[in-house]
Amino acid sequence: MTIHVSARANIALTKYWGKSDRALNLPAVPSLSLTLDALETETSVSFIDAVDDYIEINGAIATGRPRARVVEHLDRFRAIARSDRRLSVVSTNRFPTAAGLASSASGFAALTVAVDALFELGLNREELSSHARRASASAARSVFGGFVELPAGSAGDDSLGAREIVLTPPWELAMLIAIVSGREKATPSTEGMERTRETSPFYRAWVEAAPGFHQQALHALAARDLHALGRAMERSTFAFHASAMAADPPIVYLSPSTLSLIGAVHELREKLPPAYMTMDAGPNLILLVEAPHAERWLHALRERPEIESIVSSGIGEEARIVG
Amino acid sequence: MTIHVSARANIALTKYWGKSDRALNLPAVPSLSLTLDALETETSVSFIDAVDDYIEINGAIATGRPRARVVEHLDRFRAIARSDRRLSVVSTNRFPTAAGLASSASGFAALTVAVDALFELGLNREELSSHARRASASAARSVFGGFVELPAGSAGDDSLGAREIVLTPPWELAMLIAIVSGREKATPSTEGMERTRETSPFYRAWVEAAPGFHQQALHALAARDLHALGRAMERSTFAFHASAMAADPPIVYLSPSTLSLIGAVHELREKLPPAYMTMDAGPNLILLVEAPHAERWLHALRERPEIESIVSSGIGEEARIVG
Numbered sequence: 001m002t003i004h005v006s007a008r009a010n011i012a013l014t015k016y017w018g019k020s021d022r023a024l025n026l027p028a029v030p031s032l033s034l035t036l037d038a039l040e041t042e043t044s045v046s047f048i049d050a051v052d053d054y055i056e057i058n059g060a061i062a063t064g065r066p067r068a069r070v071v072e073h074l075d076r077f078r079a080i081a082r083s084d085r086r087l088s089v090v091s092t093n094r095f096p097t098a099a100g101l102a103s104s105a106s107g108f109a110a111l112t113v114a115v116d117a118l119f120e121l122g123l124n125r126e127e128l129s130s131h132a133r134r135a136s137a138s139a140a141r142s143v144f145g146g147f148v149e150l151p152a153g154s155a156g157d158d159s160l161g162a163r164e165i166v167l168t169p170p171w172e173l174a175m176l177i178a179i180v181s182g183r184e185k186a187t188p189s190t191e192g193m194e195r196t197r198e199t200s201p202f203y204r205a206w207v208e209a210a211p212g213f214h215q216q217a218l219h220a221l222a223a224r225d226l227h228a229l230g231r232a233m234e235r236s237t238f239a240f241h242a243s244a245m246a247a248d249p250p251i252v253y254l255s256p257s258t259l260s261l262i263g264a265v266h267e268l269r270e271k272l273p274p275a276y277m278t279m280d281a282g283p284n285l286i287l288l289v290e291a292p293h294a295e296r297w298l299h300a301l302r303e304r305p306e307i308e309s310i311v312s313s314g315i316g317e318e319a320r321i322v323g
Numbered sequence: 324m325t326i327h328v329s330a331r332a333n334i335a336l337t338k339y340w341g342k343s344d345r346a347l348n349l350p351a352v353p354s355l356s357l358t359l360d361a362l363e364t365e366t367s368v369s370f371i372d373a374v375d376d377y378i379e380i381n382g383a384i385a386t387g388r389p390r391a392r393v394v395e396h397l398d399r400f401r402a403i404a405r406s407d408r409r410l411s412v413v414s415t416n417r418f419p420t421a422a423g424l425a426s427s428a429s430g431f432a433a434l435t436v437a438v439d440a441l442f443e444l445g446l447n448r449e450e451l452s453s454h455a456r457r458a459s460a461s462a463a464r465s466v467f468g469g470f471v472e473l474p475a476g477s478a479g480d481d482s483l484g485a486r487e488i489v490l491t492p493p494w495e496l497a498m499l500i501a502i503v504s505g506r507e508k509a510t511p512s513t514e515g516m517e518r519t520r521e522t523s524p525f526y527r528a529w530v531e532a533a534p535g536f537h538q539q540a541l542h543a544l545a546a547r548d549l550h551a552l553g554r555a556m557e558r559s560t561f562a563f564h565a566s567a568m569a570a571d572p573p574i575v576y577l578s579p580s581t582l583s584l585i586g587a588v589h590e591l592r593e594k595l596p597p598a599y600m601t602m603d604a605g606p607n608l609i610l611l612v613e614a615p616h617a618e619r620w621l622h623a624l625r626e627r628p629e630i631e632s633i634v635s636s637g638i639g640e641e642a643r644i645v646g
Contacts, residue, residue, distance in 0.1 A: 200531035201562060202525040202569070209524035237523060238573040242565040246525070250561040256579035256586075263579075 002046040003117045007094070007110035007319035009039035009103065010141050010148065011175055011286050012277065013233040014214040015240040019209060025134050025155030026160055028197075029210035030216050032286075033141045033148050036175055038313030040227050042322070043091040043104035045114040054088040057107070061267070069104075073135045079118040091115075095311065106140035108132050109319040119323055129161030145317035146170070147221060152211070164318070171224050174314050176275075176298055180257040180283045181194040181308045189281040192244055192251050199248040206243035210236065221245060230276025230288055237278040244281075255283035257306035268300050325369040326440045330642035331432035332362035332418070332426065333464050333471065334498055334601065334609050336556040338563040341516050341530060348457050349476030349483055352533035356464045356541050357424075357611075358469050359498055361636030364429035365645070366414040368437040374520050376544040377411040378432070389635075390429075396434060396458045404442040418634065426562055431455050431462035432642040435592055440644055448641075452484030468640035469493070469622040470544060474535070487641070494547050497637050502578040502630045503606045515567055515574050522571040529566035535560065553599025560601040560625040567604075578606035580629035 010033040018028035049168035055062040055070045062070065066263040076089055076294065089111065093103045116123045123131065125143060133140035133150070141148040144164040153160040187195070197203050213236040220228035239295055244251035254262075258279060265277055278286045289297055293310045300312060333356040341351035378385040378393045385393065401437055412434065418428045435455040439446045446454065446464060456463035456473070464471040467487040473478060476483040510518070520526050538560040543551035567574035579586075581602060588600055588610065596616035601609045612620055617635045624633060 010403060030547070041474040141561060152329055201530050203536075205525050205528040212524075234573070239569045242525060242569040246562045248558060249558070252582065254582065256583040259575065259577065260579040262575070319598065 001087075001118070003114045003321060004042060004044045004166045004323040005110040005114040005117075005314065005319060006040055006042050006322045007106045007113065007142050008035050008037060008145070008316035009041070009106040010035045010136070010138060010316075011177070011280070013278065013288070014142075014210065014217045014236040015149065015278075016017050016137050017210075017240045018197055018203065020153055021155040021157075022121045022194075023048070024153070024156070024158050025137060026155065026157060027150060028152055030152045030214040031137075031141070031150050032165075032214060032221070033138070033150075034173065034175060035145045035148060035316040035318070036313040037316035038095060038311050039106060039177075040094040040095040041091060041103055041110050042094065043107065043114050044108035045090065045111070045118050046088050047085050047118070050086045053086050058092055069135060070111065073108065074115065076131065076134060077119055077121070079157045082122060083119065087115070087118070089311045104120065104136040105138035105142040108135040109142035111135075111141065112143065113319045114255060121309050126161045126163070129163075130159055137207060142224065143319050146315055149218070151259070156311060165218075167221070167222060167224075171221075172314065173226070173312070174289055174291040174294040174312060176294060176301065177311045177313065178261060178301060178307045179309045179311075180255060180261060180285060180287045180306050186253055186282045187251050191279055194251075195247045195251060196244050197274065200241045200243050202246045206239060207241055213239065226274055226276075226288075226290060229276065231280050231289060232277055241279065253281050253283060254279060258283045258285055261285045261304065262308045264301075264304060265308075268297075272296055284299050324441070325367050325439045326644060327365060327367045327646040328433040328437040328440075328642060329365050329645045330429045330436065330465050331358050331360060331362055331460060331468070331571060332364070332429040333358040333454060333638035334500070334603070334640075335461070335464075336552065336601065337533065337540045337559040337610070339473065340533075340563045340566065341459050341520055341526065344475055344478040344480075345517075347476070347479070347481050349478065349480060349529050350460050350473060352366075352476055353475045353537040354460075354464070354473050354535060355488075355544070356461070356473070357469060357496065358465060358468045358639040359636040360639035361418060361499055361634050363417040364414060364419065364433050366412065366430065366433035366437050368434070368441050369411050370408050370441070371411045373409045376409050381414045389630045391636065396431065397438065397613070399454065399457060400438045400442055400444070404444060405628075406442065407522060408439070410438070413455060417632060424507055427459040428461035428465040429568055430464035431458040431478060434458075435462065435466065435471060436464070436642045436644065440566060449486070451642075453482055454485075456485070466642050469638055472541070477479075488541075489546060490544070490547075493638065495637070496549070497617040497635060499610040499612065499617060499624065500634045500636065501584060501608045501610070501624060501630045501633075502632045503584060503608060503629050505634040509576055509605045510574050515576075516606055518570045518574060519551055519567050522568045523566050524571045525566045529562060537561065549597055549599075549611075553597065556599055556601050556611060564602065576604050576606060577602060580606055581606045583630045584608045584627065587624075587629075591620075595619055595623060
C-alpha cells in the first residue's frame with residue numbers, strides 16, 4: 001500500500017525567528033502564515049523490506065542532513081507505532097526549490113500526514129501539526145490550509161501545534177513570490193536563529209516585540225483590514241531582519257536585488273493597488289495583495305531585472321491524502 | 324578683522340545614534356571618532372555692519388534650515404559675549420559635500436573656533452567642543468584631531484564636550500571613504516534618530532548595548548589592536564543600522580550598492596591586508612585600514628561599479644586658526 005499526500009508551503013506574515021527549546025523545536029515567538037496553493041509538494045510513503053529507509057527528494061536519493069531529518073521524523077513515528085518497519089519516502093516539489101523557496105514546510109507536513117495514515121495512527125489535525133513541528137516549525141503550519149497561527153511554545157511543551165484561523169466567507173488574498181537573482185549563500189535559518197539568540201543585543205527585544213506585531217495581525221485579520229495586516233507583517237519582517245543584522249557576525253539576508261526591489265515596490269505603490277512586503281531568511285521578496293490585484297502587480301514586476309522568476313498564488317488547502 | 328579657521332570632518336568608529344536631550348543636543352550613547360585630514364572645511368568670520376548675518380556656504384548664500392542652524396549658533400555666542408553684532412560667515416568645504424559627506428561636523432567645529440576668536444572669548448578646547456555640540460554632536464568631536472571620544476550625556480548636562488584620546492607615538496591608521504552611486508534621498512539623521520527612539524522596539528537595547536561596543540573600541544585603541552577595534556566598529560555600525568531598520572516605517576540607509584560593496588569587501592579581505600567597515604546614516608561605505616595598506620585597498624576598490632568616487636585619508640588635526 002502506498003499513501004500519497006499533497007501539502008503546500010506557507011509564507012509567514014508575522015515571522016518565526018528564535019527557539020525557546022532547541023531539542024523540541026519550539027518557537028520563542030508566535031507566527032501567522034498563509035498556506036499557498038501554488039507551492040505544492042507531493043509525498044508518497046510505503047513500507048519496504050529493507051535494512052534502511054529509502055528517501056528520495058525531487059528525483060534524487062537524499063543523503064546527509066536532508067536524509068537524516070527525514071529518518072529522524074520517521075523514527076519518532078516508529079516509536080509511537082512501536083514498529084521498526086522501514087519506509088520508502090518519495091517527495092516531489094511542484095515548485096522551484098532550487099530557486100530558494102523552502103520546501104521543508106510542505107515536505108514535512110505531507111510526510112507527517114502520510115506516515116500517520118501508513119501506520120494507521122489516526123492522529124487528529126492538532127496532533128499532526130504538533131508532530132510536524134518537531135521536524136520544522138513552519139511544517140506545523142502547513143498541516144493546515146488558509147491562515148494559520150503557531151503560538152510561541154514554552155520550553156518542554158512538546159504538545160504545541162498550529163491552528164487554522166477560519167474566515168467565513170473566505171478572504172481572497174494572494175501572494176506574489178519574487179525569486180531574486182544573485183543567490184549568495186545564505187546562513188541557514190536554524191543557524192541564523194541560534195546566532196541571533198546568542199549574540200544579537202536585540203534578540204530579547206525581538207522576542208518581547210513579536211507578540212505585539214502578531215496581535216496586530218490577528219486583529220487585522222478578524223477585521224479584514226488589509227492595510228493593518230500588511231503593516232503588521234512589514235513591522236514583523238523588518239524587526240526580524242534587524243534582530244539578525246545585529247548578530248555577531250551580522251546576518252544580512254537581504255541582497256542588493258532585494259533592496260532594489262523594495263525601492264521599486266515603494267514607487268509602484270504610488271500607482272497600483274495596495275501591496276505589502278515580506279522577506280524570509282533569504283533574498284526573495286513576497287508581496288501580499290488582494291487576489292483581484294495580483295495580476296496587475298505580477299505584470300508590473302515581471303520585467304524587473306532583479307527578478308529571476310515570479311510566482312502568483314492564491315490560498316492553499318490543508319495537507320491531505322490524495323490517493 | 325577676519326578670522327580664518329580650518330577644521331576637519333570625522334568618521335565615527337562607535338556610532339552616535341539617539342539623543343538623551345533634544346534641546347541641548349545631548350547624545351544618548353558614547354561615540355569614538357577619527358578626525359580625517361582629507362575632509363577639510365575652511366571658515367572665515369568677521370563683523371559686518373548689517374541688520375542680518377551674512378551666511379555663505381560653498382559659494383552660495385545659505386537660506387532656510389542651513390542658514391538658521393548657523394544663525395542659532397551665532398546667537399548662542401552673542402549671548403555669551405553680550406553682543407548684538409552681526410557677522411559674515413563664509414564656509415567652504417574642500418571635499419565633495421554633494422556626494423553625501425556630511426559637512427556639519429567640520430563646518431560647526433570651524434565656526435565655533437572662529438567665533439570664539441572673533442569675540443575674544445578665550446574658551447578652552449573642552450568649552451569649544453561643548454559649544455560645538457549644541458550645533459552638531461559630531462562637530463564636538465571635530466574640534467579635536469586624531470581619535471576623539473564624546474561621552475553620552477545626561478539630560479540637562481549642557482557642559483558635555485568631547486575629548487581627544489592621545490596616542491604617543493601616533494597610530495597611523497587611515498580611512499577610505501567610498502561614495503556609492505545611486506543616491507536615494509536618505510532620512511535626515513536627526514529625524515531618523517527621533518523615529519528610532521519613538522518607534523523602534525530595539526532602541527532601548529541599542530542604548531544599552533552601545534557603551535559595550537564603545538568600551539571594546541577604547542580597549543582596542545589602547546592596545547593598538549586593529550582587529551579588535553575593527554570588530555567593535557562593525558558591531559556598533561550594524562547594531563545602529565539594525566536599530567533604525569526596526570523603526571516604523573523602517574529606516575534603511577544601506578542601498579543596493581552598499582550591500583554589493585559589503586559583499587565585495589568580504590571577498591577582498593581574503594587576499595588583502597585587514598580592513599574594517601562602517602556606514603553612517605547614508606549609503607557610503609568607509610573602510611578603516613593601517614595607513615601603509617590604504618593604497619592597496621584604494622586600488623582594489625577604485626574600479627568597482629558601485630563606487631562613484633573614493634577618498635583616502637590619514638588622521639586629521641584639530642580645528643585651528645589659519646589666519
